[in-house]
Amino acid sequence: MPETSRVPDPALYPVPADWADKAHMDRETYEAARIAARETPDAFWAEQAKRLDWITPPTRIKDVSFNKQDFRIRWFEDGVLNVSANCIDRHLPHREDETAIIWEGDDPADSRHITFGELHAEVCRMANVLKAHGAKKGDRITLYLPMIPEAAYAMLACARIGAVHSVVFGGFSPDSLCGRIEDCGSNLVITADEGLRGGKHIPLKANVDEALTKVKVDTVLVIRRTGADVPMIEGRDFDYGLEAAKADTDCPPEPMNAEDPLFILYTSGSTGKPKGVLHTTGGYLFWAAWTHEIVFDYRPGEVFWCTADVGWVTGHSYMVYGPLANAATTLMFEGVPNYPDAGRFWQVVDKHKVEIFYTAPTALRALMREGDAPVKASSRASLRLLGTVGEPINPEAWRWYHEVVGDGRCPIVDTWWQTETGGHLITPLPGATDLKPGSATLPLPGVELQIVDAEGQPLEGAVSGNLCITDSWPGQMRTVYGDDQRFFDTYFSTYPGRYFTGDGCRRDEDGYYWITGRVDDVINVSGHRMGTAEVESALVLHDDVAEAAVVGYPHDIKGQGIYAYVTLNNGVEATEDLRKALVAHVRHEIGPIAAPDVIQWAPGLPKTRSGKIMRRILRKIAENEIGALGDTSTLADPSVVDDLVKNRAGA
Numbered sequence: 001m002p003e004t005s006r007v008p009d010p011a012l013y014p015v016p017a018d019w020a021d022k023a024h025m026d027r028e029t030y031e032a033a034r035i036a037a038r039e040t041p042d043a044f045w046a047e048q049a050k051r052l053d054w055i056t057p058p059t060r061i062k063d064v065s066f067n068k069q070d071f072r073i074r075w076f077e078d079g080v081l082n083v084s085a086n087c088i089d090r091h092l093p094h095r096e097d098e099t100a101i102i103w104e105g106d107d108p109a110d111s112r113h114i115t116f117g118e119l120h121a122e123v124c125r126m127a128n129v130l131k132a133h134g135a136k137k138g139d140r141i142t143l144y145l146p147m148i149p150e151a152a153y154a155m156l157a158c159a160r161i162g163a164v165h166s167v168v169f170g171g172f173s174p175d176s177l178c179g180r181i182e183d184c185g186s187n188l189v190i191t192a193d194e195g196l197r198g199g200k201h202i203p204l205k206a207n208v209d210e211a212l213t214k215v216k217v218d219t220v221l222v223i224r225r226t227g228a229d230v231p232m233i234e235g236r237d238f239d240y241g242l243e244a245a246k247a248d249t250d251c252p253p254e255p256m257n258a259e260d261p262l263f264i265l266y267t268s269g270s271t272g273k274p275k276g277v278l279h280t281t282g283g284y285l286f287w288a289a290w291t292h293e294i295v296f297d298y299r300p301g302e303v304f305w306c307t308a309d310v311g312w313v314t315g316h317s318y319m320v321y322g323p324l325a326n327a328a329t330t331l332m333f334e335g336v337p338n339y340p341d342a343g344r345f346w347q348v349v350d351k352h353k354v355e356i357f358y359t360a361p362t363a364l365r366a367l368m369r370e371g372d373a374p375v376k377a378s379s380r381a382s383l384r385l386l387g388t389v390g391e392p393i394n395p396e397a398w399r400w401y402h403e404v405v406g407d408g409r410c411p412i413v414d415t416w417w418q419t420e421t422g423g424h425l426i427t428p429l430p431g432a433t434d435l436k437p438g439s440a441t442l443p444l445p446g447v448e449l450q451i452v453d454a455e456g457q458p459l460e461g462a463v464s465g466n467l468c469i470t471d472s473w474p475g476q477m478r479t480v481y482g483d484d485q486r487f488f489d490t491y492f493s494t495y496p497g498r499y500f501t502g503d504g505c506r507r508d509e510d511g512y513y514w515i516t517g518r519v520d521d522v523i524n525v526s527g528h529r530m531g532t533a534e535v536e537s538a539l540v541l542h543d544d545v546a547e548a549a550v551v552g553y554p555h556d557i558k559g560q561g562i563y564a565y566v567t568l569n570n571g572v573e574a575t576e577d578l579r580k581a582l583v584a585h586v587r588h589e590i591g592p593i594a595a596p597d598v599i600q601w602a603p604g605l606p607k608t609r610s611g612k613i614m615r616r617i618l619r620k621i622a623e624n625e626i627g628a629l630g631d632t633s634t635l636a637d638p639s640v641v642d643d644l645v646k647n648r649a650g651a
């Protein structure tokens with residue numbers, strides 16, 4: 001983070017009067033909902049859940065314990081529904097010819113409108129193709145796709161037949177893809193010949209082929225995006241277009257129990273390989289839809305644009321499920337913010353008359369650097385509300401967003417949440433919450449926060465500590481796929497009886513929450529989570545590397561950059577070429593987002609006498625806070641620190 005983000009900003013931006021009058025939630029309804037969710041949760045959530053279309057409405061609403069002996073998280077557990085019917089079929093009587101998805105291609109000349117009627121036909125068609133290839137309720141299906149409408153069709157088609165999708169971000173390497181296919185036991189992969197981003201071709205099918213040299217699946221469906229000539233393996237690979245042409249455009253939605261799994265999404269943790277975060281049908285869909293409506297104050301007919309890739313949870317909850325459950329027009333953008341030029345976002349806003357715009361601080365910081373001109377060249381008159389997600393936003397970027405992008409007239413919702421939480425938990429409500437730049441402000445109804453010290457003692461008042469949540473909310477993840485124990489251990493064992501977020505947090509005198517970043521070994525690179533352990537494992541796989549330790553350091557654009565300390569094997573020379581080779585190696589092992597920004601050669605790493613690497617010291621050196629190294633006397637060999645400080649790489 002730039003230094004400014006650590007300085008609390010005293011300025012307050014009060015709720016504009018017209019918002020207080022017209023928004024879905026004003027201060028009073030928010031306060032009343034907070035109390036109702038706390039005191040009469042069953043009645044409150046039963047009423048709220050009526051927003052979904054249930055085949056059998058739930059009578060059992062909340063059944064939760066975070067304690068070891070009777071641990072369980074169940075919501076709406078006897079309810080029956082189908083997610084795809086909720087996102088499509090129920091809107092058909094009144095919105096069949098309205099636009100569900102606006103697709104904006106990488107090339108500015110390329111865009112399409114897909115109506116709810118068309119969405120229904122395409123999703124059914126894909127569902128029937130999946131069935132024809134043997135897919136059924138409960139199967140896991142891996143999607144490795146670019147930002148094309150078929151990505152949304154595929155997710156909804158899985159939901160329609162009760163299959164569980166696992167979307168793997170198209171920027172991940174063949175190895176990462178392989179690990180994810182293997183972990184959830186997918187037998188079917190949906191991909192595209194290539195992706196297209198910023199004019200560059202992404203070899204998705206080739207990556208799948210490479211992944212499938214190490215794990216076997218029966219079927220690969222290949223969507224033609226660029227028409228590139230890709231090898232097809234007879235009997236395994238099928239051209240989706242040809243399959244779709246044979247398929248019927250009607251497919252009845254499978255009735256699903258509220259607690260049946262909807263999707264798995266892999267995310268980095270502080271240890272080991274990525275975890276398959278599992279979300280279920282009823283609670284997740286409810287939370288995505290409810291938060292999309294109240295946080296963005298969504299009105300039917302408005303154009304909503306979330307810039308996240310479908311490979312991340314933000315793309316799941318706020319590009320696909322939340323908006324479509326609310327019959328929104330959701331914009332899907334294939335490209336990148338600076339192609340063909342740095343005004344692209346605002347050109348798209350004008351072209352499609354976007355009313356609500358939701359993006360990441362890292363994108364704003366990158367665009368801010370290009371100056372105001374590319375923004376000012378557009379009208380942006382359609383914009384009504386702005387949002388951010390993924391990392392703390394520094395007040396400087398917040399103000400630029402507010403003043404330059406929003407012309408001072410659009411409230412900003414800074415939404416704090418996680419893959420694990422399914423949807424927003426701490427966020428302003430534009431009609432109810434006065435804004436402070438850099439603060440995610442206050443918890444939503446039903447979200448019971450607690451700041452604790454290192455021992456787990458709850459802290460009251462204006463304090464800093466670790467952020468926990470003491471009770472469940474419907475959108476909470478239910479388990480780590482295939483590993484209930486890991487789920488419990490990761491989130492509920494550090495501070496017994498509570499969900500530990502992994503984030504540090506400050507609460508100010510007004511009760512506002514300021515997320516200060518991860519307190520575990522996860523770093524946030526451009527709003528994407530990366531486990532330092534994963535990068536380290538990738539580095540040590542290289543033949544020349546003996547040991548590696550990875551930490552985050554403040555980076556102007558990315559928020560945090562990746563700083564790697566690498567100890568080479570005896571006799572290996574530390575050259576510039578080797579440095580480049582190691583960066584390329586990590587890109588190849590995990591994907592470009594994991595590529596180290598800085599590699600420092602480390603003849604030794606600071607370790608305790610029991611051999612544990614002291615990351616605290618490595619973090620301080622990377623952050624260039626050499627004066628604050630703290631106590632190094634417990635190190636096995638304090639002199640290694642002197643060497644690291646002396647040879648610090650110029651991050």
Ligand code: WTA
Nearest residue numbers: 389390391392414415416417418419515529
């Ligand atoms: C961070 C993304 C501050 C936080 C939805 C969290 C944020 C992690 C914010 C989850 C925000 C997300 N302010 N920090 N508004 N939003 N974070 O799972 O550290 O990719 O724990 O989910 O991002 O990242 P994830």
